[in-house]
Amino acid sequence: MLKYAPYSFSRINSWTQCPRKFRYNYIDRIGNRTSSLALDRGKFIHCLLEHEGDMKKVKASGDFRQVKKSGIMTKEDYIACVQIYKDFTVSKIGKWISNKTPMFNELAIAMDKNLDIQEYNADGVIFRGYIDKVARSEDTLILIDYKTGKYKENMPWDQLMYYGISLFNSMPFDKILMMNVFVEHNKYNKQVLNRSDQKKYQKALLTNIKNIESDTTFVKNETPLCNWCEHQEVCLKEA
Secondary structure (H helix, E strand, O other): OOOOOOEOHHHHHHHHHHHHHHHHHHHHHOOOOOHHHHHHHHHHHHHHHHHHOHHHHHHOHHHHHHHHEEEEEEEEHHHHHHHHHHHHHHHHHHHHHHOOOEEEEEEEEOOOOOOOOOOOOOOOOOOOEEEEEEEOOOEEEEEEEEEEEOOOOOOOHHHHHHHHHHOOOOOOEEEEEEEEOOOOOOOOEEEEEEEEHHHHHHHHEEEEEEEEHHHOOOOOOOHHHHOOOOOHHHHHHOO
16 A cells, blocks of 8 residues: 555655655645635636636636635736637647547546556545646647646656556557647647657656655755745754
């Protein structure tokens, strides 16, 4: 039995950035991630994309209720986000995506210890996550992660890679196109995942999980990111 399962990209990434932050978040469970304008705007835009601008479905979603509850966004912020969504749908990349054969919006992924897909809430699941959009183009599966905020030229591929390796086991595709799509900038990054490399990527995921499970010290990793960490105060006291 894994101590910290089910894992997610966020959980693994937290340990990779700073093992002590992982301990605070997932073992000690101190503090809660607070809302901010950037986070709430991102949630709202993701809701619009997931429900293809259908405001009735957007307002019924859990994420939208969280955004409303935080009360950070103004009427002008909501209007601006809707305009960002509308501009994206007519952008070059937005039209390219809409022309592909749709399969899923906000696909829930869960994997067992063999990295086979299971029901999201099934017993024995060791990894869970969501894919913003899944589409296909002929013999290629397309996984899309929508990004809000600043465009980043060099993005890590771990998140979509983790999802892709499980889909190879359940879908007849030998190639997966992974895309980070920056909604506000009409830009994207892309990377191809090949079935021939599946075992290598599976090993990488399982090794990350094994390393976290075997960690007993959760040593602090001091970087410039410490200045933005929600646990900075308690961490400095512990040091």
